[in-house]
Amino acid sequence: MDKIDLSEVCQHYRARVIRITPLDDCYLLETNRGPKELHVWPRVDVMRWSFAWRERLARQGFRAVERFIRTRDTKPFLVVGKRGVTMTDHVRHIEACEPRAELARSCGRVIGMMHLSQQESPLLSGADYLKQEQIAADAKWTRTKAFAEAFRSKHGREPGEKRWVAELMQPMLQRMERSSAMLSHESVAPDTVSVSHRELQRDNWGMVKGELYLRGFFRPALSVQQRDVASFLRDHYLTHKDIGQIDAFLDGYEEVKPLSYGDYILLLAFMARPREVYRSIEAYTKRVAGKEEASVKAIEQALRIQESVDQLLQHIAYRAEQSRREGVHEPL
Structure with missing residues (x-):
């Protein structure tokens, strides 16, 4: 403190x-x-x-x-x-939000209002934070490519778990590269991007006397608004596995602040990062390098999470295509 x-x-x-x-x-x-x-x-x-x-x-x-x-x-x-x-x-009695479509829509409207309020401020530059995200994504992809190539060259032909892990690295790298490329997609206009919190969490929501209550953000790590939404939707879907609530949130958000095709591209870019797969594979390779006992259980769990994320990505990509009117015509 x-x-x-x-x-x-x-x-x-x-x-x-x-x-x-x-x-x-x-x-x-x-x-x-x-x-x-x-x-x-x-x-x-x-x-x-x-x-x-x-x-x-x-x-x-x-x-x-x-x-x-x-x-x-x-x-x-x-x-x-x-x-x-x-x-x-200080509010003493804050209850957890019960998952349901109506509440998800209300949350979407509130976050849309919050983002509109944030983008009116000239104090912080969204373009600067987008650039930071682009640089960070490129740097992580470069670092990951290096340790992946080192691991594959040493263990890629060994039988068993090490070879299996080595084979997983190429699709992981492809996802990271695609995510990085989407951050610089031609449909994304940096001068229209605004600042928000890096990750909106479930803890930022509560119910007080039956009403929706928004809390927190006192020591916020900052990024662009699309990352704020992407992190919330990703976490929400992994928790509840309900596409209906995802649509309800986005419908509520767009009632207040419509999403452009470029906005959807950024949502997909942040969601597409293979977070759990990357972390579990990196941890496994470090243990192997240190000649410690290494288990693939965490990697297997990460792959199951990735399957759920892929379902969400497919649905968001569909919404993106539906939102497109003019401009980019290549498929996601």
Whole structure:
């Protein structure tokens, strides 16, 4: 937890602090005005950006989001040294969201509203973050190609599990290369790409008094909005295996913020990364290189996950083709 003078910070707020409890990502304050959370932001520009989109989202009509409490001087945040500090209400009773299509559609609408609010801010450049994603994807593909070629040259002809793993590397590399190429697809216009959180999670959702509640994003890793959506849909589908809920989310999202063909290309690019397969194969090769006992069970599990992801990819690709009107005519 960042070291700051909490007593001095709390004096800027009207609430009288009774007790302070450090948590993993914030300080929980018991005050005469109810429980509050005090968050420390490593980047002041991200804090300012976060304040702006929360306020715009509230003005759009969705107020069930953690908003910054103003200080005695009516400031929405404090700057302490090179860090930012914000206070929000702490909600004690947040229930998990029950999976159903109607709720998924509502979630889609809210995220569409959030993304519209975020793209209005000039503080952060979506094109810069897209470029970072392109560079990172190219670099990872290059590194993976090198360790794959080294493993295949040494173990590719050995019988048994090592040869099987070596044979899996080519399709893994093809997926990574395809994902990297799609990030630079000609239908993607960098100047239309906006910044959001790197990965929207299930933990960002809850139900408070029967109403949908959006929470978190206080120490966000940032990327482009399409990665935000892709990570959520991928995780949601792997959890519930319900294409209907995927469609409901995207339908709700597009009611507020229609997706272009280029947007769908980026969704596919982020979803297509063979995350579990890559991690399990990399871990296996490291154990082999270290002459440790290596099992392929994790790889087998990763391949089963990839089968489910492929079902999702096929469906998103179908929606992409349906959305296309003019421009690119090559199949996905």
